[in-house]
Amino acid sequence: MIEQATKKLVLAHLWVAFAAFALACVLGEYQVLERSGFIEALNSAPVYFASVSTHGVLMAFVLTTFGIMGFGYYFAVTSLNQPLWQPKLAWLGFAVALTGVVLAAVPLLLGKASVLYTFYPPIIAHASFYLGATLLVVGSWLWCVIMVVMFAQWKKANPGQPIPLAMFATTANALLWLWTSAGVALEVLFQLLPLALGWIDTIDAGLARTLFAWTLHPIVYFWLLPVYTAFYVLVPKQAGGYLFSDEVARASVIVLVVFALPIGFHHLYMDPEQGQGWKLLHGIGTFVVALPTLVTGFTVIASLEIAGRLRGGQGLFGWILTLPWTNPMILAVILSLLMLIFGGFGGLVNASYAMNAMVHNTAWVSGHFHLIFGGTTIIMYLAMAYYLWPMLTGKPLFSNTMALCQLWAWFIGMVILTTPWHVLGLLGQPRRISTVVYNNFAHIGLETL
Amino acid sequence: MNVNLEHYQAKLKDFIAQLRALHIESLEQKWITLSLAAIGLLVAIITLDAFFHGINPPSKVETIDSARLHLSEEFAEDKLGVSVNEKGDVIVRMVAGRYSFFPKHIEVPAETKITFRWVSMDVLHGVHIPMTNMSTMIVPGYVAEITTTFPKPGDYPLLCNEYCGLGHNHMWSNIAVIAKEDWQAPTAKTSQGEAL
Numbered sequence: 001m002i003e004q005a006t007k008k009l010v011l012a013h014l015w016v017a018f019a020a021f022a023l024a025c026v027l028g029e030y031q032v033l034e035r036s037g038f039i040e041a042l043n044s045a046p047v048y049f050a051s052v053s054t055h056g057v058l059m060a061f062v063l064t065t066f067g068i069m070g071f072g073y074y075f076a077v078t079s080l081n082q083p084l085w086q087p088k089l090a091w092l093g094f095a096v097a098l099t100g101v102v103l104a105a106v107p108l109l110l111g112k113a114s115v116l117y118t119f120y121p122p123i124i125a126h127a128s129f130y131l132g133a134t135l136l137v138v139g140s141w142l143w144c145v146i147m148v149v150m151f152a153q154w155k156k157a158n159p160g161q162p163i164p165l166a167m168f169a170t171t172a173n174a175l176l177w178l179w180t181s182a183g184v185a186l187e188v189l190f191q192l193l194p195l196a197l198g199w200i201d202t203i204d205a206g207l208a209r210t211l212f213a214w215t216l217h218p219i220v221y222f223w224l225l226p227v228y229t230a231f232y233v234l235v236p237k238q239a240g241g242y243l244f245s246d247e248v249a250r251a252s253v254i255v256l257v258v259f260a261l262p263i264g265f266h267h268l269y270m271d272p273e274q275g276q277g278w279k280l281l282h283g284i285g286t287f288v289v290a291l292p293t294l295v296t297g298f299t300v301i302a303s304l305e306i307a308g309r310l311r312g313g314q315g316l317f318g319w320i321l322t323l324p325w326t327n328p329m330i331l332a333v334i335l336s337l338l339m340l341i342f343g344g345f346g347g348l349v350n351a352s353y354a355m356n357a358m359v360h361n362t363a364w365v366s367g368h369f370h371l372i373f374g375g376t377t378i379i380m381y382l383a384m385a386y387y388l389w390p391m392l393t394g395k396p397l398f399s400n401t402m403a404l405c406q407l408w409a410w411f412i413g414m415v416i417l418t419t420p421w422h423v424l425g426l427l428g429q430p431r432r433i434s435t436v437v438y439n440n441f442a443h444i445g446l447e448t449l
Numbered sequence: 450m451n452v453n454l455e456h457y458q459a460k461l462k463d464f465i466a467q468l469r470a471l472h473i474e475s476l477e478q479k480w481i482t483l484s485l486a487a488i489g490l491l492v493a494i495i496t497l498d499a500f501f502h503g504i505n506p507p508s509k510v511e512t513i514d515s516a517r518l519h520l521s522e523e524f525a526e527d528k529l530g531v532s533v534n535e536k537g538d539v540i541v542r543m544v545a546g547r548y549s550f551f552p553k554h555i556e557v558p559a560e561t562k563i564t565f566r567w568v569s570m571d572v573l574h575g576v577h578i579p580m581t582n583m584s585t586m587i588v589p590g591y592v593a594e595i596t597t598t599f600p601k602p603g604d605y606p607l608l609c610n611e612y613c614g615l616g617h618n619h620m621w622s623n624i625a626v627i628a629k630e631d632w633q634a635p636t637a638k639t640s641q642g643e644a645l
Contacts, residue, residue, distance in 0.1 A: 045615045116612055122589060123572050123614060205573060205588050247472050269506040270575070271586045272593040276508040280499055287488045294484040298477065353495040354504045357582040361575050361610035428579020430610035433618045 002077050006084050007392045012094060013070030014385060014392075016101070017063045021378075024058035027051045032417075034434065048434035049114040056117030057108060057133075060373075062101055064223045065136060067381050068177075069093070069143040071226045072170045074388060076147060079166035079233070080154045085146055093146075097139025104132025116432065118216070119192065121208045127196035130188050137181050147174035165246055166233045169253050173225040176257045180222055183214025183264070206273030213264035221260040221289075223373065227380040228253070231300045231333065234387060238329040241307025244299050252292035252299070259289040266351055270360045279353065286351040293344065297337065304333070328403045332383030335411040336376045343372030346422065361432075364425025367418040375414040379407060507585040509594040518544060518570050531555050533634045539563045545587045546570040548620035550607055556625045558632035559602045567593040575611030578624065586611060599626040 002010075031051055034042045077084050084090060106128060107113040113125035151171040154163060163171075191203045191211075236243045243249065265282035268274050308319025324330050346368040350356055359365060386403050390396050397403060429436070473481070498504040518524040529542050530552045539561055544551045546569065557563050567576060569589040577584040585593040599605070609620035 045618060049612070049615060114615070120573055120612060123612075204590060206591055209573075209588065245472070245474060245477060248477055251471060268586075270584055272507060272509055272511070272588055272591040274508060275510050276499065276505045279506060279508060280496065283495060284492050287492050290488060291481075291484055295477075295481060298480045302476075348491065352491070354498065354506050354582075355495075357506060357584040360584050361577065361586075428577060428606075428608070430575075430577065430608055432610075432612040435618050 002074065002391075003083060005087060006073060006077050009084070009087065009090055009094070010070045010074050010388070011392045013066045013073070014388070016094075016098060017066035017070060017381075018385065020058040020062035020066070020101070024055045024063065027055040027058075031055065037435065043435060045434045046111050046114070049116070050108065050111040052432070052434075053114045053116050054105070054108045057104060059378075060117050060219075060223075061133070061136060063378075063381070065097065065140050068173070068222065068226050069097075069140060071229075071384060071388075072143060072147055072174070075166040075170045075226075075229060075233070076150050079164035080150060082150070082154065085150050085153065089142055090146055093139045093142030095139070096142070097136045100132040100135025100137075100139060102132070103135060104129050119187070119208075119212060121192060121195065121203055122205055124192070124196050127193060130192045130196055134185065134188050134193070137185055140177065140181070144174035144178050147171050165243075165249060166229055168250055169225055169229040169232065172253045172257045173222060173229075176218060176225065176260060177222045179261060180215050180218035183211045183216075187211035187215075206271070209268060209271060210265075210273065213267045215264070216267050217264040217286075218260040220373070221256055223377050225253070225256070226384070227336070227377050228256075228296055230329075230380055230384050231296060234329060234384070235300060235333050236303040236307065238327055238387075239304055239307035239323055241303055241310050244302035244306060248295060249299055252295045256289065256292040259285055259292075263289060266356075269353065269356045283351060283353040287348075290344070290348070290351075293340075297340065300333065300337065304330075326400065326404060328386040328400070328407060329383045331404055331407050332379045335407060336379045336383075339371050339375035339379070339411070339414060343368060343376055347372065359425050361430055362425035363421040363429045363431050366431045367421030367425060370421070371414060371418045375411070375418070379410055382407065382410065507593055507595040509592060511592040511594065512590055513568055513592050515569055515571070515589040518568060523566075524568055531557060531635055539634075541565045543567050543576075544570055545574040545576065545609070545620075547572065547614050548609070548616040550576065550609075550620075550622045553622050554625070556627050556632065557599065558629045559599050559626050560629050561632075562596060562598050564594065564596045567595075572613050573611055574609050574613050574620070577608050577610045578605045579608065581605070584610075602626045602628045 030042075031048065033039060034044075034048050034051075037043075073084060073090065104113070107126035108129060113129035115121075115123050115125045115129075119125075147167075147170055151163060151167060154167070155161075162168075187208050191208050194200045195203055232243055232246075232249045263282045263285040265274055265279050266286045269279055269283075304323060305313075305319050308322045311319075311322040311324075313319030313322035323334070325334070346364070349359065350365065350368060386397060425431075513521065513524070519526060522528075524542060524544055529544060531539065531541050533539055539557065541555060541557065541563060543555075543565065545567060565583065565585075567585060567587045568591075569587045572589060574587040575585070576587060581597065581599060583595060583597050583599075585595045587593050603626055605624050605626060607622045607624050609617060611617075613620060
C-alpha cells in the first residue's frame with residue numbers, strides 16, 4: 001500500500017539523488033579525461049580538485065542520503081502496510097537536506113571548498129560548505145526519527161509479531177546512521193565551522209581525523225544496508241523464488257550494525273595520533289564485520305539458486321542460466337555480487353593492519369571503493385530505481401533493453417576503471433593527484449622489485 | 450534493586466532462549482563456520498605478527514607544536530636530515546611543508562635499520578616511498594615515527610600521498626639508498642642537505 005502523496009515524496013527524494021548522480025558522473029568523466037593527459041588544455045589543479053571534491057560530495061553524501069531516505073519511506077509504508085507517519089515532517093527533512101545541498105554546492109562549484117569530501121582540516125573551506133553538510137545530515141535525522149516511530153507504532157499495534165524484514169533492516173539503518181553521523185557532526189560543529197568563521201585560530205587535526213573516522217566507516221554500511229534490504233526483500237521475488245532464510249538475514253543485520261560502529265580507526269592505521277592497541281582492535285572488528293557480508297552473499301546466492309531451480313535449472317550451475325537475466329534487478333544483483341567478490345578481496349588487504357602500509361593513500365584505495373561503492377552498491381541503487389520508477393509514476397520503463405545495456409556498461413566500465421587503479425596503487429601511485437609529474441610508476445616498480 | 454536484577458536476568462534468559470531458537474540450516478551453519486574460520490585465521494595472523502614480530506603501523510602518539518618547529522630543539526633547520534645517535538642508530542628527521550620535504554635530498558644506507566621522524570609545518574601531508582613500507586601520515590601537531598630497512602640500494606621517489614592543497618601534485622622529492630659499505634655517517638652537528 002502506497003498512497004499518492006507518499007509516492008510523490010519518494011519520487012522527490014529519488015529525483016534529487018539521481019540529479020546529483022548525473023552531475024557527479026559528468027564530473028567523473030571530466031576527471032578521467034584530465035588525468036589521461038590527452039588534452040593538454042584541460043590540465044588545471046584548481047578545476048580538478050574542485051571537481052573531485054564535488055564528485056565525492058555528490059556521490060557519497062547526496063546520492064546516498066536522498067536515495068536511502070526515498071527507499072526507506074517506500075520500504076516503511078509498503079512493508080508495514082500503514083500510511084506514513086507525519087508526512088509534513090518528512091517534507092521538512094527533505095527541504096532542510098536540500099537547502100544543505102545547495103549551500104554546499106555553491107562554494108564547491110566555485111572552487112571555494114576544494115577540501116575533498118573527507119574535509120582534511122586544517123585546510124579550510126568556505127563556511128557555507130560546512131553549514132550545508134550539517135543541514136544535509138540534520139535533514140536525514142528527521143528521516144531516522146520517522147523510521148523509528150513507525151517501527152514502534154507497528155510493534156505496538158502487532159504485539160508479539162516479528163516486524164517485516166524490510167522495515168527491520170531500514171530501522172536498523174536509521175539507528176546506525178544516528179550514531180554514525182554524530183562523529184562528523186561533532187567535527188563540523190565544534191571544529192570546522194568555528195575555524196571557518198574565524199571564532200577560533202587552531203584545531204587539533206588529529207582529533208578532527210578521529211571524529212571523521214567515527215563516521216567514515218559505518219557510513220559505508222549506511223549506504224550498503226538498503227542494498228542488502230533489496231537483496232533480501234526484492235531480489236528473491238523478482239527471481240521467481242523465495243528468501244532462503246529470514247532469521248539469518250536479521251541476524252546479519254544486527255551483527256552488521258553492532259560491528260560497523262567500532263572499526264573506523266582502520267582509516268587511521270597510518271596516523272600518528274592513535275596508538276597501536278586501538279588500531280589493532282579496530283582491525284579485528286573490521287574482519288568481524290566481514291561475517292555478515294559473507295553470510296549475506298550466501299543467503300542471496302542460495303535464494304537465487306532456489307529461484308533458478310524452480311524455473312527448471314538443472315545441474316551444479318545450470319540454475320544460473322535459467323535466472324531471469326533480462327530483469328534489471330536480477331542482472332544488477334549478479335553483477336553486484338561479482339564486483340563484491342573482487343572489492344571484498346581488496347578490502348581484506350586494506351583491513352590487514354600493517355599490510356595496508358603498501359597501499360595506503362594510493363590509487364589502490366580509489367580502485368577499491370569505486371568497485372565496492374560505485375560498483376556493488378550503486379548498481380543496486382540503479383536497479384532499485386528501475387524497479388520503483390514505474391510503480392511510483394504509473395508509467396512503464398521507457399525501454400527495458402536500455403536499462404540492461406546501462407547496467408552492463410556500468411559493470412564493464414567499473415572493471416576497466418578499477419583494474420589499472422589497483423595495479424598502479426600497488427606500484428605506489430598516490431590517489432588525489434591531478435597529474436603525474438614524477439617518474440613512470442611501472443618503471444619505479446620494475447627498478448625496485 | 451533485587452526486583453530490577455531479576456528483571457534483567459529474565460530478559461537475558463529470554464534473549465538467550467531466542468538466540469537458541471534461531472533457525473539455521475545445516476548448509477548455512479557450515480558456511481558460517483567456514484567464514485568464521487577464515488576470519489579467525491586472518492585475525493590470528495595480524496595479531497601474532499603485531500605481538501611477536503612487532504609488525505605494526507606507525508603509531509607513536511607524540512605531540513609537537515607545529516607552528517614553532519624552527520625554534521624546537523629537534524626540528525630546527527640545522528638538525529634536519531640524517532644523523533647517527535650515540536647508540537649508532539640511524540635517525541632521519543624530516544619536515545614536510547607545502548610543497549616539499551626538507552631536506553630536499555638525503556642519503557641513507559641499505560640493509561640498516563632507519564628511524565624516520567616526520568613533522569608537518571602547515572597542513573596534513575602523507576609520505577610514501579613506493580614499493581616499500583615507508584609510509585605514514587604526517588598530521589600537524591604530531592610527530593610521525595616509523596622504523597624500516599631498505600633491502601636494496603637505488604634512487605627512490607618520496608611522494609606526498611595526502612591532498613595538501615592545489616600544489617599537491619608537485620610535492621615530491623627523492624632519497625638515495627646507498628650500499629651499506631659505501632655509506633658514510635654524517636659527522637654530528639653539521640647541517641644536512643640543502644638549506645630550507
